[in-house]
Amino acid sequence: MLALDDVTLAYGPVVAVEGVSLTVEQGEIVTLIGANGAGKTTILRAVSRLIKPRKGSVAFMGRDLAGLTPDKVVRLGLAHSPEGRQVLARLSVLENLELGAYVRSDAAGVAEDLERMFGLFPRLRERQRQAAGTLSGGEQQMLAIARALMSRPRLLLLDEPSLGLAPIIVEEIFEIITALNREGTTILLVEQNAHLAMQAAHRAYVLEAGRLVVSGDARALMDDERVKRAYLG
């Protein structure tokens, strides 16, 4: 479903990611872990075409993404919940969610999904008329995830969904992630909480200073030395 081939990513002269190849198959949860600054966010941004690879190719749904703008990739079925809960602060919670379904034209399905999100995150229902910027950090995180789900993506990119959330909410979020996956959503998950991520995921890639150091079955990797090192930063 997603394939990165020998991808190098840079910010100006600073190379952030070098020669990374990875795949995500239909139906999988794949996690990408690594210390701060390892290049996880950068890789997700390249998948959604917010940055362009200096070298290598990214293919989604069998299609090379070169030359596409981010909105076109969304129309292919990608949703990206970015790092740092990028809610649209001046828009209402409801408007944020509605914009999550911007590319959809099935009003009935959208209304149904909206109900579903309010079922998953009751706090958002209570606060739907409120400007998103006035939500608490945790509530904003929920909104960012719910908004990404509103497009009914084929592939969901989640960048640190547990960041800043209370442990009990984190658990809930991970339950939602696995439930979504069982319903057929493929997920590429970036997490600081490597332990939780590897429990939820089928496969894992470990990134160190912009390079992949190891990958494989998530459970098998949990005791790997290099993983512990990456996890501990």
Place this chain on the structure above:
Amino acid sequence: MTLAWFLQNLLNGLSMGSVYAIFALGYTLVFSILGIINFAHGAVFTLGAYLTYLLSVGQFGINGLLAGWQLPFTLPFPLALLAGAGLSGLAGMAVERLAFKPLRARQADALLALVSSLGVALILVNLIQYLFGAEIYSYPSDVLGSLPPAFIFKVGGKPVAVRTVQIVLFVVSLVMLAALAWFIHGTKAGKALRATAENQDTASLLGINVDAFILGTFFVSGLLGGLSGTLIGVSFGLSGPYFGVAYGLKALAVIVLGGLGSIPGAVLGGLVIGLGEAFLPPDLSSYKEAVAYALLFVILLVRPQGLLGGTTEQKV
């Protein structure tokens, strides 16, 4: 200080103020989305005024490359107004593609876009002068067809006169304001526009074609510019290719006074300046052009963020 005097000034002020408001909104829309003042907006104002004049009158007099040349057709004023505004919208799009997009693609400093828009403004104004000359043009008195030039009614025994042109100014501006408010707050595209204004990356991750929305914003901005140029032109005549510059500066005062980037602020600022000019005592009338800046000065002393700026007010 009679009621008639008050009503007369109120009407004058509202009609001018509403045009200032829609002209200033052209700046505000672009500023909301790109965070940059588009200095070509005043030139598009001039262009719109000239285009509508050309389309409805059919020719320009004695100077310029097109002196004596006759357009093979003319349009009734309402149609010419619409066509002139539409063409100004296209000019706005051209400004975006020439002055803004190339710099944005290179992630250049915002200050450079300011300079390049100033450059495009100079080119436009000089082109207008080259084609149509520098003299003053006024619309023929029958431009509004069979409508009477003014309506006069009596209040407390004193006459109050409303020029038909003033009604046109006010109604057209009001229609534009209502349409814009509906678009921004009542449509899906308006929601996407507000998202784009807030964060372009996030908007694009939601599937919003940011580039198309920027281009569309320049179209609407150009349309508002051309429309207000036409309205001022039909009211006071076209005082040469540079007449958009003075109005452009005044509209900048409007948006700063109202609060940079705030749509309600631009409307309020336009009305405040329009009314301020209207209520200026007759013996000070030679200072009319200074009213906007005097008001700006006073209001910024009290509220440095402008009347409606810096609150939780939505930008678009």
